[in-house]
Amino acid sequence: MTDLSTLLKTPGASLEAEDDFDAVNELVHSRGWGDGLPVIPPTAERVERMLQYCDRPWDEPIAKIAPRHGDATPLRLAANAVMAGCRPEYFPLVTLAVEAMCEAPFNCYGIQATTHQCGVLILANGPVAKELDINAGHNAFGPGRQSNATIGRAVRFAQVNIGGAIPGLGDMSTFGSPGKYTYCAAENEDASPWEPLHVERGYPREASTVTVFAAEGPHNVNDHEALTGQGILKTMAGTIAIPGANNIYYDGDILVVFGPEHAATVARDGYSKADVRKYLFEHARLPLGKLSQENIERRLRVWPVFEGRFANAGLDALVPVAKRPEDIVVVVLGGAGKHSAYIPTFGASRSVTRPLKRRDGQLARSVGDFRRR
Amino acid sequence: MSRRVVLVVPEAPAPDVIAAVNERGIGKSGIRLGILDNAKSNADYLLSFIVEGVKAVLPVASVVSFKKPNASVPASSQVLDRLAQEADCVVSAMGD
Numbered sequence: 490m491t492d493l494s495t496l497l498k499t500p501g502a503s504l505e506a507e508d509d510f511d512a513v514n515e516l517v518h519s520r521g522w523g524d525g526l527p528v529i530p531p532t533a534e535r536v537e538r539m540l541q542y543c544d545r546p547w548d549e550p551i552a553k554i555a556p557r558h559g560d561a562t563p564l565r566l567a568a569n570a571v572m573a574g575c576r577p578e579y580f581p582l583v584t585l586a587v588e589a590m591c592e593a594p595f596n597c598y599g600i601q602a603t604t605h606q607c608g609v610l611i612l613a614n615g616p617v618a619k620e621l622d623i624n625a626g627h628n629a630f631g632p633g634r635q636s637n638a639t640i641g642r643a644v645r646f647a648q649v650n651i652g653g654a655i656p657g658l659g660d661m662s663t664f665g666s667p668g669k670y671t672y673c674a675a676e677n678e679d680a681s682p683w684e685p686l687h688v689e690r691g692y693p694r695e696a697s698t699v700t701v702f703a704a705e706g707p708h709n710v711n712d713h714e715a716l717t718g719q720g721i722l723k724t725m726a727g728t729i730a731i732p733g734a735n736n737i738y739y740d741g742d743i744l745v746v747f748g749p750e751h752a753a754t755v756a757r758d759g760y761s762k763a764d765v766r767k768y769l770f771e772h773a774r775l776p777l778g779k780l781s782q783e784n785i786e787r788r789l790r791v792w793p794v795f796e797g798r799f800a801n802a803g804l805d806a807l808v809p810v811a812k813r814p815e816d817i818v819v820v821v822l823g824g825a826g827k828h829s830a831y832i833p834t835f836g837a838s839r840s841v842t843r844p845l846k847r848r849d850g851q852l853a854r855s856v857g858d859f860r861r862r
Numbered sequence: 863m864s865r866r867v868v869l870v871v872p873e874a875p876a877p878d879v880i881a882a883v884n885e886r887g888i889g890k891s892g893i894r895l896g897i898l899d900n901a902k903s904n905a906d907y908l909l910s911f912i913v914e915g916v917k918a919v920l921p922v923a924s925v926v927s928f929k930k931p932n933a934s935v936p937a938s939s940q941v942l943d944r945l946a947q948e949a950d951c952v953v954s955a956m957g958d
Contacts (some may be wrong), residue, residue: 497868504943508867522872536870559874566871598936605934650876695921787903792932796917837934 493537496548496564497506506570517572520651524642524670530571539567542580542859544848551584552591552805555598557653561587565651566643571682573643573671579621579636581859582699583643585843586611589701590644594839600703601654604661605735607835609648610670610704610744611641613822615697617845618675625675627824630707637704641671668706674822680749681821682756689762690842696852700842702818703835704743705734710829721751722765723827726772728831729810732779738796739836740812745769746830762819771816778804842845888950891923896949898937899929900956912953919939 497503504715513530517523518841529535541546543563550560559565563584570583590609591597600607613623624634632638653659662669678685687698712724725745729736736743747755755765777785777799789799789808799806811817818840823830841858843854852860895916899905906929913925926948928941933956937945947953 497870501871503868503870506868506869508865513867515870517868530867531870531872533868535871537945554874557874557876559876561874564870564872565872568870569952571870572872596935599934603934646872650872653876835934837932 491548493533497533520657524667529570529574534809535571539570539577539580541712541861542577542856544859546649552588554591554647554652556602556659559651559653561647561651566647569646570643571649573646574639575643576635579640579854582613582640585845586644586699586701587647589699589841591648592841594840595701595841599837600835601648602659602661603834603835604663604668604717605807606662606664607703607705608643608666608672610702611644611673613675614685615814616695617697619805620855622777623675625677625822629674629822633727640672641673645669645671666706668691668704676820677749677822681753683762686820689841692844697845698842700840702840703838704744705833707746707830707832713827718755718760721755725829726769727775729769730775732775734833735836736833737808738788738808740816741836741838742816742818742834742840744818744832744834746820746822746832748826748828749821750825750827751829752821766814766817769817770809770811774807774811776804777802777808818825863943889923892923894923894948895925896952897925897927897943898945898952898954900933900954901930902933902956905956909953
């Protein structure tokens with residue numbers, strides 16, 4: 490394998506700068522490589538330490554990130570991970586999330602360039618989530634843990650610096666979102682009454698995975714009073730049935746996050762995940778008349794996704810937010826409290842789950858499997 | 863003199879499109895104009911307006927038009943290949 494000093498001689502791979510934290514930050518921000526917050530200088534030494542958790546050639550692209558279609562090599566990804574503040578052992582999950590993000594069903598090109606506000610939500614499952622101390626409990630979508638904060642930030646840096654998602658140029662989001670700084674959490678498998686997402690998707694429980702979603706921020710679903718699973722699901726369905734989210738117009742995934750207390754009540758009353766999806770598919774609907782007249786005429790009545798069902802429908806016809814029950818992704822996350830969350834998505838996107846595998850194709854048991862000997 | 867440090871560049875360069883552009887010659891009969899409608903509302907009106915405007919000031923040999931299935935997905939590689947083959951320049955419009 491080519492060593493780092495040789496790789497850094499490639500034109501454009503490295504540069505010299507003043508060895509000063511503030512000066513490097515000035516340089517990074519002047520080149521548009523950052524997010525406005527201070528970054529850790531991506532020195533050759535730090536990048537090499539990051540790459541100690543990579544079992545592939547450091548110059549071999551693992552993906553091309555749209556819209557620039559830049560080559561995501563481990564070397565470049567490591568520089569971004571260093572800047573984001575990642576510990577080296579996080580690096581296998583950073584590369585895995587980038588790979589997942591670049592799979593066709595995710596529609597990376599659309600997500601990067603859209604006027605919509607979606608960020609890339611990275612959801613970790615399996616033992617590596619605990620190994621890396623990724624928060625699955627209280628405040629899991631908020632600040633507090635280095636892994637949540639920096640893995641998502643590293644992926645965002647890769648979107649910008651390799652994919653060209655530069656605000657106003659390659660990223661045309663009208664508003665952006667706080668989730669574009671970082672958006673990473675783990676499913677709270679210990680508190681879930683159901684099988685975790687990666688098991689649902691065919692991986693063994695001992696596998697570790699990341700799933701990426703093109704996600705808006707979480708919208709809270711407060712129900713402190715419902716004593717039944719049906720009551721909680723009714724509140725959730727009512728929250729999903731809104732006219733302004735992209736999901737009404739598309740047939741991609743939506744994400745439903747149950748807090749552990751709500752999940753326990755729903756499961757106690759006999760609802761499996763499949764039952765939850767069926768209920769929400771049938772009840773998360775809004776009357777056609779809740780949409781603007783122009784949206785009805787120019788989208789609902791004519792777009793192929795609706796298969797003509799609303800071509801001549803009256804204003805009381807019910808429009809499903811999810812087009813099929815299986816489009817509803819259900820996970821359990823968070824700490825105590827009678828809250829859940831609905832996370833609308835870009836709509837024209839499918840969540841993608843990828844397993845953490847070593848270069849020989851075997852499932853990784855630990856991020857230590859990637860460590861160079 | 864201050865100490866120096868080697869930084870790894872986190873950025874990927876843009877694909878080399880300049881060379882491809884330089885290879886394009888405009889035929890004597892005029893520009894072969896490509897149109898890519900992004901499927902947003904009113905993009906078709908805007909593109910028609912632009913085509914007529916170009917025709918008013920430049921010789922246009924041909925116009926080839928495509929429309930994305932919806933605004934949220936990229937144009938297919940087949941569409942991009944045809945635009946590359948059949949157009950000297952492409953106008954892609956956003957409506958609304």
